[in-house]
Amino acid sequence: MRKISATVLILSLFPIAMFAQSVYPGQHRNKITKHLRGDVKVYSFDLKDVRLLPSAFRDNMERDSKWLMSLDVNRLLHSFRNTAGVFSSKEGGYMTIKKLGGWESLDCDLRGHTTGHIMSALSYLYASTGDERYKIKSDSIVNGLAEVQYALTKVGQNGFISAFPENFINRNIAGQSIWAPWYTLHKIYAGLIDQYLYCGNEKALDIMTKAASWAYQKLMPLTEEQRATMLRNEFGGTNEAFYNLYAITGNPEHLKLAEFFYHNAVLDPLAERKSDLYFKHANTFIPKLIGEARNYELNADKRSKDVATFFWDEVVNHQTYCTGGNSHKEKFIHTDKVSENLTGYTQETCNSNNMLKLTRHLFSWDANPKYADFYERALYNHILGQQDPQTGMVAYFLPLLPGSYKVYSTAENSFWCCVGTGFENHAKYGEAIxxxxxxxxxxxxxxxxxxxxxxxxxxxxxxxxxxxxxxxxxxxxxxxxxxxxxxxxxxxxxxxxxxxxxxxxxxxxxxxxxxxxxxxxxxxxxxxxxxYPMSLHLAEANDNVDKAAVMYGPLVLAGMMGTEGMQQPAPFSDPTAYNDYYTYDYKVPLNLKTAIRIDKSNLNKSIQPVIGNPLVFKAEEGVELAPISRIHHQRYVVYWDLIKNAER
Missing domain, CATH: 2.60.40.1180 (Golgi alpha-mannosidase II)
Structure with missing residues (x-):
């Protein structure tokens, strides 16, 4: 763990400037003293200052809202109340509560993470629209969590708040098998902080500060060996959450907690500009760098700035597909090996969510347009198209296997990590315009x-x-x-x-x-x-110039390949029975076309617009191409084998 300088400790006695508008705008900033030590050139606006007009983005936000509002508060709080023993099965109404499934089922280690995401998403919707419905529902969730925390305090777990028992943390510290308890707590902590910032909920901040007190008492006595063992397990952006809390309170304990989650094994090599990311779990890595970005902004730690910047460059320039997404089976690939990793399990949506968060930090430091260019690419091609326009459900992966298709969640029986970040993605489109x-x-x-x-x-x-x-x-x-x-x-x-x-x-x-x-x-x-004139251009795989995607302006165009052989009814119709998305068989037809003839010197000759059908194009082979964000419920091809004119 890095040592905290005396200067930082002195400064921490005063409320520091918190969420610079750069990345964490909030309606509650009147109670926050602005004082950033890191250089910030530009700031984003509060979500309340940006209102979306009719567009595909607002359509997504409204479908997201409908799903969020359909989830009953008592169902979202059930696992928390069950863990705290707030009521028994003999109490009226308890047995009638329909349990949530998937990753929110009572036998899943990650239960409770969705409630954290939903607190964040509701706060974004409230700020983005001013609609009191979102605040009313938010208040109900926060009030329920306060009751749970109080019940746990009465039995000696002062400040602990979770849908799983504290023993999960003990097992994590001991190096025993457990699925990411601090990752789950981070989602709850982030949701509470967002509730304070965007909805002005003081009770949410009170719950969070008590949770931090519990964490401080739990973690500070640990040895360095215990700390290192604990951090081997995925902990999401827990460091970021505590930096953000410290920015609100100025409490030095909160800064020490943030520093406690500095992961030496991951971050020290990056500080030495070593970029061997192969097979590292991508969404475990990225939030650590968001925490480093916050450390730079709050404490002017140049090392943190350099690490975050180096990591972004490595991922974007050497790990990223044409759509702005990254990873295969949630892991980073070999450097510059895009064409070798076009599978049905590419581009976890959580990764793009977190890369966009990191990008906003970096853009605020120097307003370099390359960050805005990347943000647009990932937003239009991955995030916007994650949501099924028919149902509002969301996809875990954006698969690049030729002939694959998007596989969506269900309303009450999935709750994957990408469902959680999906709730947030479509609620905050105004943050980076x-x-x-x-x-x-x-x-x-x-x-x-x-x-x-x-x-x-x-x-x-x-x-x-x-x-x-x-x-x-x-x-x-x-x-x-x-x-x-x-x-x-x-x-x-x-x-x-x-x-x-x-x-x-x-x-x-x-x-x-x-x-x-x-x-x-x-x-x-x-x-x-x-x-802004748009034109056709190619996005070649970084390891094979003869394998490329077709783009029009910022849009990745994919070939629309029909529905032959697709599973019916829809895949994952019961995710509690089938959740094996790592080996999902897309049953791609053997005769699927994966090559098109291209004249690289004159794409307009090879690919022409379909008159009367905006953003749809036709290649020489008769294949029609459209933006990947708009292709749903059918197969597609993104990266093509290019047939050169000389091969006619």
Whole structure:
């Protein structure tokens, strides 16, 4: 464990600046003293300051909301109450509660994690919409957890809060077999903190501070050997949660807890710029780096900054598929071996969720457009398409095996980790559209939305049907003229971007993967029209130039290959009976087409748009391609074997 400097301990006696708006916006910031020691160049806006307008993103959010609101609070609290012995089977109503299945069943070590995710998701929805229904349901969950914590305190488990018994932690410390108890606690802790920040729930913070007191008493007496043994088990972002709590309270115990979860075996090699990630569990790794990012922001630890940045570069540049996702069977692959790992078990959605969280941290430090480019890629191609538009259910993997298809959860009998992060993904689309500092406003994503910039008294309305159209219109609303620089992202995939202000063309000197900066005094009603020309291009596998995906702008296009041989009824119709997603057989037809003829020098000759069907294209072989995010309930091919013209 790293030692804490005397300077940090002194600073920790005062409330420190918490969740810089950079990554953790919150409506409750009036009770937080802003004081970041790490350099932060730009900040995101509070979710309450961004309202989504009609689009595929808002559609996803509304389906997510419907699912969340359908889950009864008593069912979500059942395993917590069962563990705490709050009531017995003789009490009225207990036996009538229908138990949740899958990873929330009473015999699953991870039970309770979903309730944590749901607290976070409800808080995001409340901030994003202002709809009191989300706060009312949130309050009910928090009140139930407070009762459970009180009951456990009465039997000597002061502050412990969980849906599993404390003995799970004892087994973890002893190195005995157990499935990730601290990972589960992290989800609960993060949910409580989000409830405080976004819903203003003081009781949630009280539960969390008591939980931290329990953790401090539990962990501080451990030897270094015990600590190292315990950290071998997946613990999610527990370090991040305690850094965030410390940022709220300034309590040095909370900082020590965050430092306690520094995983030397994983992070020390990265600090030495060693990047052997092969076969490491990806979603075990990524949250550790998010915690390091928070440490840099709060304590100006340059080593933490360097580790987080190095890790991001290694994963994005050497481990990532064209869609922005990573991993095979949840593990990192050999460096630069994409074409050898196109299986039915690629791209765990939790990984993309956490990579986007890490990306937001890194972007806030220097506003480098490469981070925004990656964010857009993973958001449009993986996260947006995780959800089934028919049912609102979500996929665990985004498989890249040619001829595979997305496999979705069920409403009450799955609750995989990617269901939990899925609840969050589709509730917080407003978090990365806009960024700002005192003199600059950044437009990073082209998502229909309305922004309120309170510090400037400015509103910005973004209207677009992107990516169906390459036009984006921004309208400024302000009671008085305001001077600031508007930074419009010039994406890596665009060229010849055009900008008009109030109908007058603006000369664009910038190049792709940069920002078009317009510094002027803005008046009420000013309009900015931006044209982002999109074109076809290839995303070649990093180890085989003859295996590639077709892209249009930021969108990965996949071949739509029909439903022949797909299992009926839908796979995982009963995940409690069948959960073997590592060996799931997609029964790909032997005659499935996996090669297309491409003229690399002129893609428009080989692939042409289908008139009257936006974003659908046809290759020479008659294969139709569409954005991977829009392909559901049928087989697809993403990476193709390329047939060159010379092979005709």
């Amino acid at each position: 806009y960024y700002h500092n005192n003199t600059n406003l950044y437009v990073n994503l082209f998502i229909p939305s309305e922004l309120t910039w309170n510090e400037k008294g400015v509103k910005l309305k973004q209207e677009t049907v992107f990516p169906e159209s390459d036009l984006v219109k921004l309208t400024v609303q302000t009671a008085k003229s305001q001077k600031f620089a508007l930074n419009l992202r010039y994406p890596y995939w665009a060229s010849g971007v055009q900008v008009k202000i109030n109908g007058k063309a603006v000369k664009v000197k910038q190049v792709p993967s940069s920002y078009i900066v317009i510094d002027r005094t803005w008046k009420n009603g000013d309009q900015i029209i931006i044209k």
